Amino acid sequence: MRVGLVCPYSWDVPGGVQEHIRDLAEALMDLGHEISVISPADNDDLLPDYVVPAGRAVPVPYNGSVARLAFGPLSAGRVRRWVREGGFDLLHVHEPAAPSLSLLACWVADGPIVATMHGANPRSRMLHAMLPILQSALEKINARIAVSEAARTTLVEHLGGDAVLIPNGVAVRRYEKADPLPGWPGEGGALGFLGRMDEPRKGLPVLLRAFETLGRDRPGLRLLIAGPGDLEEAAARVPGPLRDRVVLLGQVSDEDKIRAYHSVDVFCAPNLGGESFGMVLAEAMASGAPVVASDLDAFRTVLRGGRAGELFVTGDAGDLARAAGRLLDDPERRATVSAAASAAVRAYDWPTVARDVLQVYETVVSGTGLVGVER
Amino acid sequence: MTGIFLAIAAAVLLGVYISWRAGRIDRLHARVDAASAALDAALVRRSSVALEFASSGLLDPATSVLLAGAAHDARSADTARELPESDLTRALRAVFSQPGCRASLEGREGAQELLAELEGAAHKVFLARQFYNGAVAATQAARHRWLARMLRLAGGAPQPEFFEIDDSLAGPGEDAQRSDMPHLAR
Numbered sequence: 001m002r003v004g005l006v007c008p009y010s011w012d013v014p015g016g017v018q019e020h021i022r023d024l025a026e027a028l029m030d031l032g033h034e035i036s037v038i039s040p041a042d043n044d045d046l047l048p049d050y051v052v053p054a055g056r057a058v059p060v061p062y063n064g065s066v067a068r069l070a071f072g073p074l075s076a077g078r079v080r081r082w083v084r085e086g087g088f089d090l091l092h093v094h095e096p097a098a099p100s101l102s103l104l105a106c107w108v109a110d111g112p113i114v115a116t117m118h119g120a121n122p123r124s125r126m127l128h129a130m131l132p133i134l135q136s137a138l139e140k141i142n143a144r145i146a147v148s149e150a151a152r153t154t155l156v157e158h159l160g161g162d163a164v165l166i167p168n169g170v171a172v173r174r175y176e177k178a179d180p181l182p183g184w185p186g187e188g189g190a191l192g193f194l195g196r197m198d199e200p201r202k203g204l205p206v207l208l209r210a211f212e213t214l215g216r217d218r219p220g221l222r223l224l225i226a227g228p229g230d231l232e233e234a235a236a237r238v239p240g241p242l243r244d245r246v247v248l249l250g251q252v253s254d255e256d257k258i259r260a261y262h263s264v265d266v267f268c269a270p271n272l273g274g275e276s277f278g279m280v281l282a283e284a285m286a287s288g289a290p291v292v293a294s295d296l297d298a299f300r301t302v303l304r305g306g307r308a309g310e311l312f313v314t315g316d317a318g319d320l321a322r323a324a325g326r327l328l329d330d331p332e333r334r335a336t337v338s339a340a341a342s343a344a345v346r347a348y349d350w351p352t353v354a355r356d357v358l359q360v361y362e363t364v365v366s367g368t369g370l371v372g373v374e375r
Numbered sequence: 376m377t378g379i380f381l382a383i384a385a386a387v388l389l390g391v392y393i394s395w396r397a398g399r400i401d402r403l404h405a406r407v408d409a410a411s412a413a414l415d416a417a418l419v420r421r422s423s424v425a426l427e428f429a430s431s432g433l434l435d436p437a438t439s440v441l442l443a444g445a446a447h448d449a450r451s452a453d454t455a456r457e458l459p460e461s462d463l464t465r466a467l468r469a470v471f472s473q474p475g476c477r478a479s480l481e482g483r484e485g486a487q488e489l490l491a492e493l494e495g496a497a498h499k500v501f502l503a504r505q506f507y508n509g510a511v512a513a514t515q516a517a518r519h520r521w522l523a524r525m526l527r528l529a530g531g532a533p534q535p536e537f538f539e540i541d542d543s544l545a546g547p548g549e550d551a552q553r554s555d556m557p558h559l560a561r
Contacts (some may be wrong), residue, residue, distance in 0.1 A: 060469040061445060061462035071437035071471030099440035107436050129447040133439045246513065 008100035009038035023327015027354035030310035038210035111371030169353035184263030192264030197229030203270030209317035261287035269293040308344035410507035
């Protein structure tokens with residue numbers, strides 16, 4: 001199948017939507033499909049060969065902050081030419097309600113269109129003024145995908161209609177191999193945590209209490225914490241005698257995040273709730289880290305009911321200490337869990353996600369011609 | 376006898392002077408009120424024309440959504456209007472400085488009229504804000520004099536405040552910013 005993907009944000013600026021499109025494009029190409037992506041970009045020389053530049057995105061006030069978007073006759077002209085010359089069976093636009101390239105693509109194109117909604121947009125008041133403008137372009141979309149329940153709810157509430165839920169994929173091959181951070185995991189064993197340090201729902205306090213117990217019996221055990229938040233405030237919450245055995249990395253780059261997963265013997269996800277999928281869990285599993293997680297529904301599903309990782313009673317530091325202790329003291333058990341996790345995480349790997357997306361494509365394409373331009 | 380007469384005369388003169396000063400402050404406040412109403416009308420007019428442009432179908436939908444969003448935000452702000460109004464200026468600037476924007480409007484029905492209306496409305500904001508801030512400066516100066524402060528000549532009237540927004544429609548560094556007749560960036 002020949003598919004044109006439309007990215008609304010600058011390709012060379014890091015962001016979830018861009019990453020999603022890159023991973024999807026590469027997974028679809030691996031499955032033997034022809035893919036072309038059009039995207040705004042600051043530097044055309046650094047683009048992969050499947051990306052067609054649509055010019056620079058312009059900083060403009062939008063949604064209460066300054067966003068970098070592609071709009072105006074020049075961008076519209078480039079999208080139009082790309083569609084006309086592309087000979088696509090289908091267009092797949094991302095975040096089509098944002099005033100950028102995807103909306104322009106819906107406007108100029110005539111033919112099968114699939115759209116993926118990424119964000120949760122809280123601005124219902126403002127949408128009222130924009131709805132009539134959006135509607136005529138968005139009406140052309142044949143099928144809609146939401147990456148999360150939040151994105152789906154936003155869509156239903158603001159634009160109407162429903163969407164198929166296909167969660168973000170985890171690019172497993174990006175996580176599989178990495179060097180541990182220097183000096184990790186060390187002789188005495190290491191626990192890991194990733195997430196906002198100051199957000200109670202991520203459950204760091206539960207882990208710190210469990211670490212007090214675990215650390216008493218295991219003098220060499222260390223705890224590696226990565227994620228945004230106030231470093232000093234977080235350090236103050238660590239009990240005195242253990243303070244020099246807790247290492248706070250703060251916000252880390254993508255590359256260091258993967259290395260952090262490879263730096264620990266046991267990865268802990270002590271979340272108290274509010275997780276719809278558990279991306280962090282899937283990433284740790286893809287990195288081969290044995291996982292201990294609270295028994296939230298979402299985590300239980302990802303961990304195959306406990307076969308691909310240990311589950312403990314949510315919020316119970318004692319139970320977390322016991323579960324983590326079992327893994328820390330038994331290398332063989334760690335290897336078994338890690339292998340089971342690597343197998344289980346395949347379900348969230350991009351090739352699997354791309355196949356789900358392809359099914360949507362096939363439903364929409366059957367019987368219609370190529371994508372053309374209007375007028 | 377002459378002494379008392381002189382004292383009374385001085386007191387009367389002082390009274391007349393003070394009441395003249397109080398009247399002046401009063402007139403300045405009235406001038407601020409009038410300028411404020413004119414500024415408000417100019418801002419409302421600008422956001423309506425921007426909204427009209429956004430829903431005219433003359434622009435592409437991405438541009439229209441941006442413009443509609445900025446105009447709507449400017450319109451619905453009750454207090455703290457300065458930021459959303461500045462954002463509207465910046466959105467207008469970004470939209471009309473897009474390469475090919477003007478060319479794409481050539482020959483479209485109603486486009487030139489709407490463009491002229493928008494330029495006029497934007498220019499009126501610039502003028503109205505200048506007049507308003509001029510009135511505020513004069514009033515503040517009059518209120519700050521020691522006699523006015525001592526005798527509370529302004530009474531209970533609230534201290535008027537400047538209205539500071541970005542209302543230049545030429546991009547930074549362009550000459551039009553210097554001129555008193557700003558136009559939508561070309």
